Structures are given as C-alpha cells and as structure tokens.
Amino acid sequence: MLQTRKTTKVNMIHITFKNGPNLNIVWDPKEISPAKIYVFLCEKNSPKKSFHWILDIDHHNLPTLTFPLHGNSRGYDIVVSGLIPMSGGKTISTHYQICGSSAESVGDPRDQAEITAQLEKGSLKQRDAMIQGGEFKLKMFHKPPSDYTLVDLPVKNKSIHLIWVHQELPAAEFLYMHQASSGSSFKFPNKFTPASDYHVTVYESDAQVDNSSNKGISCYCTVKISKVLRFRAYMTKTEVNELFVKSSEFVGRHGLSGDLEITHMYRDKLPDYFDFIFHKNGGIIPCYYKTLSGDKASSLHFNIKGIFFHTFVDFTTLKPPPISYQGSMRLHIAAQMFFDNVNIYFADFYCHYKSHKVTLVFAYKGTEGDKFCQPRLKKLDPYDNPFLYRTSEGRIFVNSGVRVEVIYTAPIYARNILKTFGPYYIFFTHVHPVGNPGNIVKSKPKNADCNVCNLEVRKNILTEQTL
Known part of the structure; x- marks a missing residue:
C-alpha cells in the first residue's frame, strides 16, 4: 500500500521587474530567513556566457534585493534559492545545501511583471541550456571509503568556482563555493550516497561588485562552463560486504551440483590477439584496465x-563450454599457478x-592492484570461501551455482x-565463436532490475521514489 506524504506550507518568494531591466526579489523575513540568497540567471539567447549569480553576503535580513539585468533583456531562465552554509559560513570551500528553489522561464520583462517562486526542498533542476557545450x-579522485x-x-587569483551537484535518487541539489586561488582541487565536504547517480557542473567565474545595487551583493559573471561529469558513487566496503552476503546466500541455494574441481582457468580471444602476445610482445600477456561490466557502482572500473579469466x-562434462563470445582461441593456464x-x-x-x-580479484601481493583492493574490497581466505x-593438497574447486570470473593483477609470462x-600448465584449444567477437566494444552493464544481485541501498532509493 502506497503511503501519502504530508504536504507542508510552501514559503513564497516574489520576483518582479522594476523599470524595465531591473530585477526585484522580495520575501517575507518572518517566514524565510536563509543565511544567503542565491540568484542564477541564464540569458536564453547566449546560455554559455550570460550566467550571473548574486550572493547576499552580509544583508540576508533585507526583505528586498534589487539589481540590474546585464546584457540582452529579451528573456532569462531564473533560479532563486535560499542557501544554508554547512561548514562555518566561509566563502572558500564552503558547502551549501539548497533549502528551497524554483526555476521559471520568463519572456520580455515588460510583458511579465511578477513571478511567484515556490520554495520546495530539493526541487531545483538543472536546465539543459545551462550545461550544454562545456568548455573543459x-x-x-576517490579516496575510500567515500571521499x-x-x-x-x-x-586564477580573482576567480571562483561555483560547483553545482545534482543527485538523482533520492533527488537533491548541492552548491559549493571554491576560491580558485586556493588550489586546483576541491574536496567535497559531504559524503555521497553509495550507488546513487550524480551530475557535477563547474562554473568558472570572475567577481564583479555591482555598486549600483545593494551593498554587500556581489555579481559573478561566468567565463567558462565545464562539461557535465556524470558518475555513480562507488560502493564502500560496507556495500561490497552486502553483495558478498547476497552472493553467498545465492550460491548456497543454487549450487545444486556442489563444488566442481577445475584444473585450469581460461581466456578466450581472437587469433590476432594471441599472435601479438607471442610474436610481438615477448610472450607476455599485459594487464588492461577493468571496463564497465558488472555493477556500475564498482570501484574497479577503469x-x-x-x-x-573464466573458471x-x-x-x-567438467569442461569449459565449447562456444565463446570473445573469440575462437582459448588459452588455458593451470589454476594452481594463480x-x-x-x-x-x-x-x-x-x-x-x-x-x-x-x-574475484587475484591481486599479486605488493602490486598497485593489491594496494587498491585492500581498502575497497572484501578479502577472502584462499582455502575457505564460497x-x-x-x-x-593443491586441488582447486569452483562453486557450480554461479559463474566465477577472475581478474589477475600482474602480467603473465606465458x-x-x-x-x-611444460604444455600441461599452458596450452591452446579452438572453440566455436558466437556472434561477432571482433565488434565487441564495451562490456554489458549489470541488470539493474534484478532483485537478487542489487544492493539494498539502491532498492530503497527506488522504493522511496514511488511513495
């Protein structure tokens, strides 16, 4: 049964135009008392260069803000938000969470005298026009568990970065201010929700104090806009352990044939690949970056x-399948060597x-791969795991209830x-290729609808959206 959310009183901000191109913002300080007011203007005809934002630094108790519109006054997209400082109220590397916002498209200011903007938590949405055509x-950089x-x-000495983050599920918006002269890196002060998707846009801007407006209100004009960075927050060790528990329970139910003994692991590729390995690369199989197969929130990707290798x-038959989607040649290497x-x-x-x-990752001790895995993944006992x-005695067994894949993090001197x-430890066989392996460009993503192998945190997020 779906639950009905209670409706709360919606505070109002009135946006009016005064004397043509002057913008007037009025609110009731008894109802709305944000620490800062943020105004975002996008001129419709030149979205890449006409962004402006104004921060009321010292006068947030003023019930009215008035400032001139710059450039062409034929039309703007306008966002008005109340901002709450979350880390000391500084303007350098300070985190703001939007407590309310509204986006309104307006035509000629002379044709539309007033706009009423409702402040609703988490309602701000980035307009496509505001993020197209990024210039850098x-x-x-991720540091486990979730930094x-x-x-x-x-x-640049006099520039600032406005960092705008949109979280898809659950819906939320975040703003951050970063003084460009303080360094080329910005650490997010809050923790991103594991397995949630994010869009990040950075506006590089020069500060201009508009003396014709209210004192203490600074106008920042955008000079460059970044391309949108889209990513899913990585699973932490906690979420990886949840997946481990899920998979352990799954193989316990579905490993009907018990554990099967294997003697070799194998790798399927086209003949050209192995020709390169043995005739042009000294018989050495190099390592490659992990691609996007599996869970999108996995920290392994790239x-x-x-x-x-397959197992x-x-x-x-206790033999590998006679067909392959990766190529017609199969390299077998003795499993005990891994x-x-x-x-x-x-x-x-x-x-x-x-x-x-x-x-599973078989990380050769001391390699970069081993150092990467230690703080992020769950370590297993090589003699006792599911x-x-x-x-x-040196025999190798694999569970029959799931297909186990191995990533080995060191070059192999085949x-x-x-x-x-000798040839027992490494040899080739031919298999029947299926499909067109030469056209495989990227790996398939995880089935996001499966109730068996998805994280509970992801399921809870999706459930929350339906309530």
Whole structure:
C-alpha cells in the first residue's frame, strides 16, 4: 500500500521587474530567513556566457534585493534559492545545501511583471541550456571509503568556482563555493550516497561588485562552463560486504551440483590477439584496465589493471563450454599457478538477465592492484570461501551455482611458463565463436532490475521514489 506524504506550507518568494531591466526579489523575513540568497540567471539567447549569480553576503535580513539585468533583456531562465552554509559560513570551500528553489522561464520583462517562486526542498533542476557545450573536462579522485575530490580545476587569483551537484535518487541539489586561488582541487565536504547517480557542473567565474545595487551583493559573471561529469558513487566496503552476503546466500541455494574441481582457468580471444602476445610482445600477456561490466557502482572500473579469466565448467562434462563470445582461441593456464603469492578479494555480484556472476580479484601481493583492493574490497581466505578455493593438497574447486570470473593483477609470462613447466600448465584449444567477437566494444552493464544481485541501498532509493 502506497503511503501519502504530508504536504507542508510552501514559503513564497516574489520576483518582479522594476523599470524595465531591473530585477526585484522580495520575501517575507518572518517566514524565510536563509543565511544567503542565491540568484542564477541564464540569458536564453547566449546560455554559455550570460550566467550571473548574486550572493547576499552580509544583508540576508533585507526583505528586498534589487539589481540590474546585464546584457540582452529579451528573456532569462531564473533560479532563486535560499542557501544554508554547512561548514562555518566561509566563502572558500564552503558547502551549501539548497533549502528551497524554483526555476521559471520568463519572456520580455515588460510583458511579465511578477513571478511567484515556490520554495520546495530539493526541487531545483538543472536546465539543459545551462550545461550544454562545456568548455573543459572535470576529473574526480576517490579516496575510500567515500571521499571525493575534483582535481585539475582552473586556478586564477580573482576567480571562483561555483560547483553545482545534482543527485538523482533520492533527488537533491548541492552548491559549493571554491576560491580558485586556493588550489586546483576541491574536496567535497559531504559524503555521497553509495550507488546513487550524480551530475557535477563547474562554473568558472570572475567577481564583479555591482555598486549600483545593494551593498554587500556581489555579481559573478561566468567565463567558462565545464562539461557535465556524470558518475555513480562507488560502493564502500560496507556495500561490497552486502553483495558478498547476497552472493553467498545465492550460491548456497543454487549450487545444486556442489563444488566442481577445475584444473585450469581460461581466456578466450581472437587469433590476432594471441599472435601479438607471442610474436610481438615477448610472450607476455599485459594487464588492461577493468571496463564497465558488472555493477556500475564498482570501484574497479577503469581504476585497476588486470587480466580477465573464466573458471566456469559444465557440471556434466567438467569442461569449459565449447562456444565463446570473445573469440575462437582459448588459452588455458593451470589454476594452481594463480594462487601463488596473491591476495584474493570479492569485488562484484551481478547478472545479465540470465546467469549470475561473481567477480574475484587475484591481486599479486605488493602490486598497485593489491594496494587498491585492500581498502575497497572484501578479502577472502584462499582455502575457505564460497566461490573459488584450493585445498591443502593443491586441488582447486569452483562453486557450480554461479559463474566465477577472475581478474589477475600482474602480467603473465606465458612463454616462460611453457618453457619452465611444460604444455600441461599452458596450452591452446579452438572453440566455436558466437556472434561477432571482433565488434565487441564495451562490456554489458549489470541488470539493474534484478532483485537478487542489487544492493539494498539502491532498492530503497527506488522504493522511496514511488511513495
């Protein structure tokens, strides 16, 4: 049964135009007492260059703000918001959360004398016109468990960055001010919700104090706009552990054939790939960045290098499947060799509408991959875990209830293995290719609708939207 949310009293801000191109903003200080008032103007005919925002620094008790519209007065998109400082009230690296906002499109100011803007928490939406045609890219750095920093921001003495963050689910908007001269990086002071999607836009601006307006009101004119950075907040170790519990329960129910013994792991590719490895790369299989297969919130994507291997065998034949979507040649390497000098981490649990898969990272001890995994993923006992383990006698077993994938984080010296240990430890077979492996460009994302392998935090977010 759906629950009905209680409606609360909506405070009002009145936006009027005075003497043609002058904008007048009025509110009742008895009802609305924000620490700051923020006004965002987008001139319709030149959205990339005509942004302005005005912050009432010292006079937030004034019931009226009046300032001139700059440029062409034929039409603006207007956003008016009350801002609450969340970290000391400073203008440098200060976090503001929007307590109320409204976006209104207006025509000629002479044709529309007054606009009533309702202040509703989390109602602000970025207009497409405000974020199209970005002029520089944003880069994000993540430090576990959930710290995020924008890096390589433009640095200018008299510039500021307005950092606008839109959180999709649950819907929320955040504003941050950053003095450009204080450095090229900005650490977000709040924690992003794991598995929630975000859009980040940065407006690089020069400060101009408008003396014809109220004292203490600064006008910032945008000079550059970033491209929109879209990302999903990474799972922390807590969420990874939740996936581990889900996957453990799943294999406990579905591993009907028990654990199957395997002797080799395998990698399927086109002949050209292996020709390059053995004839042009000295018989060395290099590591590649992990792509976007699996859960979009996984911290592995494009952050860790490794080599991908399969472990699945048919429970009736105890052999790998005779077909492949990746290529017609299959390289087999003795499974016991992967367990030497590694730490094993559980990384992901996902599906593509059919079979469920688990991703394990075999991180060679001391490598960058191992250092990356330690604070982010769940470490497993190589002799006692639900998915892939070895016995004290050196035998290797894999769970039959899920397809276990392995990412090995060190180069493999295939030619040396063959010379040193012989053809049992490394060899090729031919398989029947399915589809067109040469046209595979990117990996499939996780099935977001599956009730088995998605995080509870994601399900709760989606449920909240329907109430």
